[in-house]
């Protein structure tokens with residue numbers, strides 16, 4: 001199911017790019033694509049209109065809500081560290097969160113109501129094809145702990161999935177494309193591999209991914225340098241313990257700095273350089289994987305609370321990046337030279353580019369491939 005949704009949404013994006021007459025904001029289009037792909041899996045429908053992302057105020061609204069959430073969640077909130085000051089909400093973070101919560105609630109309530117109305121109209125004949133229908137069907141069923149699933153819980157689950165699963169994936173692809181555009185020799189090797197495995201008469205499919213060895217290393221290198229959740233998600237110490245001479249008291253909030261670990265010069269040679277070869281035979285970490293077992297590179301976290309959508313997120317990032325590298329030549333907008341590209345990061349819970357990637361895509365495959 002998710003494989004079909006992904007490919008369908010990626011094709012919509014590819015067609016929009018192939019017919020673009022002016023420069024495009026790649027991150028924005030990628031976000032629309034990931035939100036719609038997830039929308040299909042979770043609710044059996046796109047979130048945004050035709051999916052092309054062209055001048056869609058709803059798409060802008062959703063992206064801005066997610067970015068604001070990530071920024072607010074990433075703020076160093078004084079009240080979190082000095083509980084006596086919490087009620088003062090000195091930086092206005094709580095007030096902004098409440099306002100944002102109301103915006104999200106309106107958005108999700110509309111989606112939930114629409115799904116329920118459809119279910120009523122079809123007299124319960126709707127097959128439980130998507131995540132939301134399944135949740136709605138469980139509304140009247142007692143859970144393992146006796147409680148029933150409420151509307152609020154359903155909306156919270158949707159919010160969790162959309163906020164955790166869309167920006168993370170789309171911004172990783174945006175970083176990957178920026179690195180490829182900045183390193184024409186790496187882009188050339190990626191394309192050589194894609195052209196020999198896929199050819200020039202069709203788009204990349206999920207089934208091609210295991211055969212793209214060099215490309216897989218490019219994706220790992222992107223996750224190493226640009227982990228989309230740089231401080232992972234906060235954990236709480238369940239017991240007091242000592243680590244490397246530091247005392248961690250029970251109940252302390254802990255943040256794992258995934259970003260710093262994967263740039264640590266004690267672990268990586270020339271850590272700031274984008275060098276996919278380090279993950280290939282003969283490189284420094286030929287067998288390292290990003291799925292939580294090699295602690296030098298843990299973009300999805302690790303352990304019991306590792307990312308719940310890792311498999312979907314990883315494949316989405318791989319398929320999107322491979323498709324964009326394979327199907328288009330990329331030129332930076334406004335005559336910007338690749339070596340002058342701004343690679344600054346913006347502050348927040350997720351790692352956004354400070355300057356959006358503005359590009360001109362030029363199709364490079366046979367016409368019928370689009």
Ligand code: HEM
Pocket residue numbers: 038160161164165166168169172227228229232233234298299300301302303304305306307308309310312313314317
């Ligand atoms: C490139 C894509 C993604 C990245 C880099 C990413 C990264 C992360 C990270 C670092 C965490 C915290 C893990 C920890 O505390 O150890 C997390 C948690 C989570 N992610 Fe992802 N994620 C991605 C895509 C997705 C997708 C597509 C979904 C769902 C559709 C998703 C759903 C979740 C959920 C529900 C959690 C919370 C899990 C829990 O606390 O039990 N993520 N993700």
